[in-house]
Amino acid sequence: MAPRQPLVIRGGHLIDPSQKLDRIGDLMIEDGKISAIDPPAGQLPLGEPTVLDASGLVVTPGFVDIHAHLRVPGFEYKETLASGTRAAAAGGFTTVCAMPNTNPVIDSRSVLEAVLEQATEQAVVNVYVHGAISIGQEGVQLAELGDLSDAGAIGFTDDGIPLANSKLMRHALEYATQLGRPVSNHAEDPALIAGAAMHEGIISSRLGLPAAPRQAEEIMLSRDLLLAELTAGRYHCIHVSSGGSVDLIKRAKDRGVNVTAEVTPHHLTLTDALIAGRTEPVSATLPPYDTNTKVAPPLREQADCEALIKALADGTIDCIATDHAPHALHDKDVEFADAAVGFTALETALASVLSLVHTNQLKLATAIELLTVGPAQCYGLPAGTLKLGSPADVTIFDPDEEFIVDPTSFHSRGKNTPLAGLPMHGVVHHTFVNGAHVYDRSSPESGTLSA
Numbered sequence: 001m002a003p004r005q006p007l008v009i010r011g012g013h014l015i016d017p018s019q020k021l022d023r024i025g026d027l028m029i030e031d032g033k034i035s036a037i038d039p040p041a042g043q044l045p046l047g048e049p050t051v052l053d054a055s056g057l058v059v060t061p062g063f064v065d066i067h068a069h070l071r072v073p074g075f076e077y078k079e080t081l082a083s084g085t086r087a088a089a090a091g092g093f094t095t096v097c098a099m100p101n102t103n104p105v106i107d108s109r110s111v112l113e114a115v116l117e118q119a120t121e122q123a124v125v126n127v128y129v130h131g132a133i134s135i136g137q138e139g140v141q142l143a144e145l146g147d148l149s150d151a152g153a154i155g156f157t158d159d160g161i162p163l164a165n166s167k168l169m170r171h172a173l174e175y176a177t178q179l180g181r182p183v184s185n186h187a188e189d190p191a192l193i194a195g196a197a198m199h200e201g202i203i204s205s206r207l208g209l210p211a212a213p214r215q216a217e218e219i220m221l222s223r224d225l226l227l228a229e230l231t232a233g234r235y236h237c238i239h240v241s242s243g244g245s246v247d248l249i250k251r252a253k254d255r256g257v258n259v260t261a262e263v264t265p266h267h268l269t270l271t272d273a274l275i276a277g278r279t280e281p282v283s284a285t286l287p288p289y290d291t292n293t294k295v296a297p298p299l300r301e302q303a304d305c306e307a308l309i310k311a312l313a314d315g316t317i318d319c320i321a322t323d324h325a326p327h328a329l330h331d332k333d334v335e336f337a338d339a340a341v342g343f344t345a346l347e348t349a350l351a352s353v354l355s356l357v358h359t360n361q362l363k364l365a366t367a368i369e370l371l372t373v374g375p376a377q378c379y380g381l382p383a384g385t386l387k388l389g390s391p392a393d394v395t396i397f398d399p400d401e402e403f404i405v406d407p408t409s410f411h412s413r414g415k416n417t418p419l420a421g422l423p424m425h426g427v428v429h430h431t432f433v434n435g436a437h438v439y440d441r442s443s444p445e446s447g448t449l450s451a
């Protein structure tokens, strides 16, 4: 590829927690890399660089999502690598890590390599892939973790299906740790959540829906943390949703267990009360039992949200991950108990996180850290920084600009979100990946690899 013209992003509010950068400045990109911050006039490249005026906007490392369901292979009617990565770019994410609960499951070198090859052809952002722990995600026989790791798996998980077999989890931790890769688990006790459609509490009693207590998560998370301690293994807690889980992680970290943790935007900002419906604002009303409120682990209570937010501020939880889970309309257009779980989240994650900033529950720089260097470090990814020489993965957004969530405008094939019609704040204007302009808000269809 011919070297692209140098680009100067001028006058934006640069926030890069990886180098404690938080000030107004200019960012220069050359040959797909960050080449200077505040270049002196003499250092400007020969010829006219392209200048992008970022005054009034925030300029950060591209966001990193370590937990996204891109549905390839097998569920292309829900999402493709093209649609999922365009959604990522529109949401400010320049790196996404795909989950392996596909058909076939990503449990072998050949399937994983096929996904990476498709990503080369279709993806507009960086794509990494998690490998499965067990063959077919059946929880019986360990997959060839070494082969998967060689092929590029960044970690191992049977996410989507809880891994109940303690011996298998022990072995996974032992092998994965030798490979230097984290293991994660959809930590919900299968017996306790069997038949459950939501979190067990006052709301579930009122609605008469089958429910499971937060202990379903805490029991399995406790086991995993104990096995991580036993094996000196590297464990990553995904979609932590309960205040009790925060306590467990904090205690494990205090004992020196090699553990990191993520939380989703929805578990930080939404509660089970939403399943009883929403009447305000009028543009965003939801009837009771709307299946777009169904997710696993389920939305919990206000006290859980508060504990999770506190855990972000004090470092018990290391990062935010979307658990982007697109579904087709027919997956959700059924009775609540039968509906598929999950939300389309890549295009609303920033606004959800910024809602915590706008209500003074989280500092802006902390929010950016949790979306950039925080997740990158959990998996050792070369991303999430504007340090000189780094790939020019850059996101430019207006944190205050209001928009109304309109799923019909999502780039994702999944329109399933409980946020439809809500006014929110925080609009991505530009996304760059390796210096390529993969998303431009003024022409949102423009994103291509070579743009």
Ligand SMILES: [Zn+2]
Pocket: 159, 160, 186, 238, 239, 296, 297
């Ligand atoms: Zn999960």
